[in-house]
Amino acid sequence: MTEDKMAGTPIIRIKNLKKDYKIRSSKLGQPPRVLHALSGVSLDLFQGETLGVIGESGCGKSTLGKCLVQLTRPTAGEILYNGQNLCALSNSALKPVRKELQMVFQDPYSSLDPRFTTKAAIEEPLIIHGLERDSKKRRETVLAMLREVGLDVQHMDRYPHEFSGGQRQRINVARALVLQPKVIVCDEPVSALDVSVQAQVLNLFSSLQKRHNLTYIFISHDLSVIKHISDRVAIMYLGTVVELCDADEIYQNPRHPYTKALLSAIPPDSPFEKAQKLTLSGEIPSPIGDLTGCPLAGRCPERMPVCSQKRPALKEISPGHRAACFLYHQEEYAEE
Amino acid sequence: MNDQILQVNNLKTYFFTASGTAKAVDGVSFTMNRGQIMGIVGESGSGKSVTASSLIRLLPKTGSIVDGEVIFDGHDMRRIANRELLKLRGSEISMIFQDPMTSLDPVFKIGDQMIELIRTHKNLSQQEAYRTAVEMLHLVGIPEPESRMNAYPHELSGGMCQRVIIAMAISCQPKFIIADEPTTALDVTVQAQILGLLKKLRDEMGVSILMITHNLGIVWEMCDTVMVMYGGTTVEYTEMAQLYANPLHPYTWGLLDSMPRLSAPPVEELKAIPGTPPDLRLTGGCCAFYNRCPYMREICAKEVPPLVEVEPGHLVACHRQNGDKTLVRGEVNQDD
Ligand SMILES: Nc1ncnc2c1ncn2[C@@H]1O[C@H](COP(=O)(O)OP(=O)(O)OP(=O)(O)O)[C@@H](O)[C@H]1O
Numbered sequence: 001m002t003e004d005k006m007a008g009t010p011i012i013r014i015k016n017l018k019k020d021y022k023i024r025s026s027k028l029g030q031p032p033r034v035l036h037a038l039s040g041v042s043l044d045l046f047q048g049e050t051l052g053v054i055g056e057s058g059c060g061k062s063t064l065g066k067c068l069v070q071l072t073r074p075t076a077g078e079i080l081y082n083g084q085n086l087c088a089l090s091n092s093a094l095k096p097v098r099k100e101l102q103m104v105f106q107d108p109y110s111s112l113d114p115r116f117t118t119k120a121a122i123e124e125p126l127i128i129h130g131l132e133r134d135s136k137k138r139r140e141t142v143l144a145m146l147r148e149v150g151l152d153v154q155h156m157d158r159y160p161h162e163f164s165g166g167q168r169q170r171i172n173v174a175r176a177l178v179l180q181p182k183v184i185v186c187d188e189p190v191s192a193l194d195v196s197v198q199a200q201v202l203n204l205f206s207s208l209q210k211r212h213n214l215t216y217i218f219i220s221h222d223l224s225v226i227k228h229i230s231d232r233v234a235i236m237y238l239g240t241v242v243e244l245c246d247a248d249e250i251y252q253n254p255r256h257p258y259t260k261a262l263l264s265a266i267p268p269d270s271p272f273e274k275a276q277k278l279t280l281s282g283e284i285p286s287p288i289g290d291l292t293g294c295p296l297a298g299r300c301p302e303r304m305p306v307c308s309q310k311r312p313a314l315k316e317i318s319p320g321h322r323a324a325c326f327l328y329h330q331e332e333y334a335e336e
Numbered sequence: 337m338n339d340q341i342l343q344v345n346n347l348k349t350y351f352f353t354a355s356g357t358a359k360a361v362d363g364v365s366f367t368m369n370r371g372q373i374m375g376i377v378g379e380s381g382s383g384k385s386v387t388a389s390s391l392i393r394l395l396p397k398t399g400s401i402v403d404g405e406v407i408f409d410g411h412d413m414r415r416i417a418n419r420e421l422l423k424l425r426g427s428e429i430s431m432i433f434q435d436p437m438t439s440l441d442p443v444f445k446i447g448d449q450m451i452e453l454i455r456t457h458k459n460l461s462q463q464e465a466y467r468t469a470v471e472m473l474h475l476v477g478i479p480e481p482e483s484r485m486n487a488y489p490h491e492l493s494g495g496m497c498q499r500v501i502i503a504m505a506i507s508c509q510p511k512f513i514i515a516d517e518p519t520t521a522l523d524v525t526v527q528a529q530i531l532g533l534l535k536k537l538r539d540e541m542g543v544s545i546l547m548i549t550h551n552l553g554i555v556w557e558m559c560d561t562v563m564v565m566y567g568g569t570t571v572e573y574t575e576m577a578q579l580y581a582n583p584l585h586p587y588t589w590g591l592l593d594s595m596p597r598l599s600a601p602p603v604e605e606l607k608a609i610p611g612t613p614p615d616l617r618l619t620g621g622c623c624a625f626y627n628r629c630p631y632m633r634e635i636c637a638k639e640v641p642p643l644v645e646v647e648p649g650h651l652v653a654c655h656r657q658n659g660d661k662t663l664v665r666g667e668v669n670q671d672d
């Protein structure tokens with residue numbers, strides 16, 4: 001990350017964030033079990049930066065995003081924004097903050113109300129927050145927003161079912177941007193888009209960031225997208241951050257065994273590139289129930305005896321580079 | 337035995353909506369052989385999903401196939417009786433929908449939905465169907481599948497829902513799978529596992545797979561042949577290696593250029609194809625790409641370019657790229 005971005009105080013500090021869900025037991029009469037979607041995430045987010053988040057499907061990325069914008073209340077931990085702990089605020093105290101923290105959702109299908117035309121969907125947040133009262137001006141704002149995401153006047157009065165997946169996602173992006181938020185959690189905002197539109201939307205995100213000094217949390221499975229857009233990258237596995245460093249560093253010098261496996265599974269840039277894949281064998285661990293040891297221990301090619309007994313902490317292993325792995329330090333995670 | 341399993345000739349599917357007739361699919365042609373994996377790539381909104389749904393006549397009420405031919409394994413899919421079509425859909429053809437919520441009902445547990453589906457198509461007891469469902473969930477990499485059988489769709493992550501759908505699609509041992517963006521919500525390690533699973537079905541059971549994706553890396557890794565779509569039409573169709581080595585349509589060039597590459601040096605801005613996608617109510621009578629095409633000539637706005645075989649097995653629909661005339665990629669101001 002560029003020095004100036006790091007230099008400021010963090011805009012958001014996440015401290016030991018946890019989110020549990022109770023799930024029904026498969027057998028009648030047995031007590032519900034606990035699923036740990038997030039088991040202790042700590043992160044700082046700096047003004048104007050893009051923090052990329054990658055990780056295995058089901059590891060808690062969307063949950064982290066939803067906790068951050070307070071769509072769901074975490075079980076424990078703190079989220080400090082402008083010196084306030086969001087987790088301790090009441091719903092009414094949260095309202096002004098909500099405008100500043102927006103989320104673009106993963107699923108382009110269910111996140112748009114089928115009864116709303118494009119125009120209605122994009123102007124709704126403006127109306128809710130009382131931002132643009134003149135309807136003609138509002139129409140102009142909506143149209144300008146639509147054009148920025150690659151749609152046009154012909155799409156204004158159509159309903160979601162008349163759009164393709166990618167088109168709907170562009171409407172979602174327009175909807176989040178129209179409030180001019182300070183922090184945006186982008187949950188796979190371009191996964192449903194073809195590469196050309198993807199390029200347009202990514203360029204749009206970058207230019208808006210420069211103009212408005214926006215801070216992004218950018219969740220994506222596409223490592224080339226993450227590399228392009230992020231200043232820093234957090235790699236998650238089973239409810240925790242296992243590696244955190246500059247975007248370039250993660251590709252040049254991955255340290256955590258999960259990160260290494262992830263990088264080797266990327267589809268090729270050409271048909272002739274047959275990369276040696278480093279596959280993780282063994283069962284994908286479940287977030288249900290309590291876990292001892294490193295979450296990767298069951299599948300890790302570099303496992304040591306300590307790995308299945310203790311949990312490694314996320315610690316700095318070289319300047320600006322953190323990893324949670326006993327290969328690099330012996331510090332364990334403090335379970336409170 | 338006939339080698340060909342699917343033949344599509346000049347397929348046209350239109351939507352008749354209040355705002356006009358949308359020519360979502362307006363001239364699509366390709367063939368597929370048994371045991372082949374074919375990819376469809378193309379801009380968001382270009383008609384990929386509608387093409388797929390048209391093959392098995394699963395269209396919303398406002399849409400209908402107005403022209404063309406779809407022959408699946410000897411059956412004329414446009415004329416086949418509904419009863420027979422239903423039988424084909426369950427037992428021989430499976431579709432993995434782009435929108436998970438087309439296949440998953442939010443009010444039922446995923447286990448119950450899977451068991452019901454399996455029992456409609458296979459003569460199995462409740463117990464056996466339960467075991468099959470658990471086994472399928474395990475195959476797609478869902479940890480602790482027994483516990484997850486009790487989950488409602490909203491209790492699973494995006495990628496887990498997507499995998500449940502894949503599990504459902506393969507649970508009835510189809511011989512033809514239509515997979516519409518099957519891995520967009522998955523991280524690359526799980527994606528690799530799913531793609532491996534699909535490949536295995538092809539290699540071991542001879543299943544044919546029609547795969548819609550915007551991830552060119554997946555095309556390079558998986559597909560035998562590829563069709564490129566733009567504005568509802570087939571603009572290019574050829575073998576995968578050929579598409580990589582010698583792409584011919586100007587839209588294909590734009591598509592390949594806008595792909596972010598991990599191996600490439602970082603860029604400020606990604607290349608995107610300038611302009612917006614065509615209004616499908618106004619297309620027809622011209623090349624759908626003409627207003628965005630840097631190589632455009634007068635004829636392009638006046639006539640539909642025919643799909644021409646410019647070299648064996650390589651079909652292109654472009655006035656300036658039809659065998660007699662050839663364009664040089666990147667040289668915009670060349671003579672005819
Ligand atoms: N409402 C809920 N009830 C129970 N469990 C839930 C709920 N929401 C999420 N979970 C569980 O929390 C875990 C993390 O889910 P999350 O959606 O955050 O994953 P993710 O990292 O975003 O995955 P993906 O990449 O597949 O979208 C999953 O195991 C999921 O099943």
Ligand SMILES: Nc1ncnc2c1ncn2[C@@H]1O[C@H](COP(=O)(O)OP(=O)(O)OP(=O)(O)O)[C@@H](O)[C@H]1O
Pocket residue numbers: 161162163164165166167192193194351353358360378379380381382383384385386387396398399434616
């Ligand atoms: N029910 C409908 N009514 C009217 N138009 C529709 C309907 N369904 C799809 N369309 C239109 O048909 C066109 C093709 O849609 P389709 O879903 O096939 O696109 P796609 O190529 O699959 O795009 P994506 O990559 O975004 O999924 C789009 O322009 C869409 O707006």
Ligand code: SF4
Pocket residue numbers: 585586587623624625626627629630631632633636641653654655656657
């Ligand atoms: S037909 Fe004309 S407009 Fe269409 S792709 Fe070819 S050169 Fe471009």
Ligand SMILES: [Mg+2]
Pocket residue numbers: 061062063106187493494495
């Ligand atoms: Mg998610």
Ligand SMILES: [Mg+2]
Pocket residue numbers: 164165384385386434516
């Ligand atoms: Mg589609």
